[in-house]
Amino acid sequence: MRTKILSPYWMPVWFFAGAIIAGALVLHLDASHPGGPLSLIDALFTATSAMCVTGLIVVDTGSYFSLLGQNVILVLIQVGGLGIMTFTTLFIYLLGKHVSLSDRIAVGQSLLRDPSFSLTKFLVRAVVGTLVLEGLGAVALWAMDPVGFAPYSAMFHSISAFCNAGFSLYPDSLMQWSGHAGINVVFMLLITAGGLGFYVLNECGGLAKRVMLWRKPIRQGPYLLSWHTSIVLRTSLFLVAVGAVVIFVAEGLANNAPESLGERVLTSLFQSVTCRTAGFNTVDIGSMTNVSLAFMMGLMLIGGSPGSCAGGIKTTTFRALCGFVAAQFRGNPQTRVGRYALSQDALNKVIALCSVALLLIIAGTMVLTSLESAGAEYLMGREKFMVNMFxxxxxxxxxxxxxxxxxxxxxxxxxxxxxxxxxxRLGPIWLLSALRSWQAKQRFNLPTADLPLG
Known part of the structure; x- marks a missing residue:
């Protein structure tokens, strides 16, 4: 029993929960919020939002929390952003403990989708690369607006952006910089980098390094980039472009966009990027049209890429689902994604992940709508459905x-x-795998039969 509880699947769950509880207890202290009281549930909510790099807040981060409270939130964001498996394995290495082959493979499949990677090199590159990118982002923000982004504010927002957390020290997030192209671009680059995944960043960085040094790129067969990286980059670019166009058109038709064409393009692009689990906003989300909100929900559900700071079902899952649907329409027995076809095991995971995600969202929306509508008039409660689902x-x-x-x-x-x-944040598939690790493997198969469908 003890072995199952401390298995590679369950260690991130315990570490994640422990960090949230510890952070909540510190945030609950009066020293963390001298401006007013903070209930234990609000402290737990804030700690969970920070550790899960979500960005939903019940009190204003910049004005309600002291420097101690803001630092606690920043640490939780950094820990959650780098990924629970990265920190757990790094902690084991620092203690000088041996990492078993099963743990090594589990970490590789979670973060890199590659069971043969070098754990030590990966940890060093992930941590150092993250700190470097966050440092560059902070310097850029401070240089473009030393008043709005003083050194601490620049560092806080840079870390929050790269980790796709969305926490801001300003009550209106980034709305005061909605027309500042430089600030917008820095945030979008940080958000995108944090949402691509460590494997993709590492591969793209290696390719860029060899090109700058005039060296011959290491090719993946006839291709410059691996299958995983090419799928992530193409899918991410497609989602950002389509999202920006939809928001631009929807808000424009409703006369709900800035008068300047340049600012309209900038705000549309920023909101499309930030929907990929970042949480910052340069416009008032509550005033956006239902069309924009509905499409943004789709982008939020997809999220970022595997092994990244982002959440959601991930871009690769969305691409695999699109490939599966396309294969059914074409009558193709194989689901092709790029240059390869997916295995049946991969398709089973895609269907399971999407099904569980949709069930959780439907159940959560129903529960929240029921609680929100309690005591309200019927029609008033019905109007809250879109807001609650969002x-x-x-x-x-x-x-x-x-x-x-x-x-x-x-x-x-x-x-x-x-x-x-x-x-x-942990992912439905990870939790299902953790629960499945406690169950005995079935050693028999039932007879099969066809059931009328559709």
Missing amino acids: EVVSAFGTVGLSTGLTERLNGAEKTMIIILMFVG
Whole structure:
């Protein structure tokens, strides 16, 4: 029993939960919020949102928390952003303990989708690379606006952006810089880098290094990039472009966009990028059209890429699902994604992940709508459905965007959002695998039969 509890699948769950509880207890101290009281449920909500790099807040981070409280939030963001498996394995290495082959393979499949990677080199590159990118981002923000982004503010926002956390020290997030191209570009680059995944960043960095040094690139057969990296980059670019176009058109038709064409393009692009689990906003989310909100929910559900700071079902899952649907329409027995066809085991995981994600979102929306509509008129409760679903998808996808509902949630509703953030950050498949590790393997097969479908 002890071996199962401390298995590679369950260690991140315990570490994750422990870090959240520890952070909540420190945030609950009066020294963390001298401006007013903070209930234990609000402290737990804030700690979970930070550790899960979500960004949903019940109190204003910049004005309500002291420097101690802000530093606690920043540490939780950094730990959660780098990834629980990275920190867990690094902790084992620092203690000089031996990492078994099964643990090594588990870490590789989780972070890199490659069971033969060098663990030590990966840890060094991941940690150092993250710190370098966050440092460059902080310097860029400080250089472009030394007043709005003083050194500490620049560092806080750079870490929050790269880790796709969405926490801001300003009550309106980044709305005051909606027309500042430089600030927008820095945030979008940090968000994108944090959402691509360590494997993709490492491979792209290696390719760029060899090109700059005039060396021959290491080819993946006839290709410059691996299958995984090419799928992630193409899918991410497609989602950002389509999202920007939809938001631009929807807000423009409703006369709900800035008058300047340049600012309209910038805000549309920024909101499309930030939907990939970042949580920052340069426009008022609550005033956006239903078309934009609906499409943004789709982007939030997809999220970032495997092994990244982002949440969601991931870009590779979305691409595999699109390939599966296309194969069914074409009558093709194989699901092709890029240059390869997916195995049946991979397709089973895709279907399971999408099914569980949709069930969680539907259940969460129903529960939240029921709690929100209690005591309200029927039609008034019905109007809240879109707002509640947006909040649920944002929590599950660890995005942090909100139409303004978060601060009005009661204790029961906050508890449900906490659970969604926790499950969304670890991933439904990871939790299902953890539960499955406790079950005995079935050693028999039942007779098969066809069931009428459709």
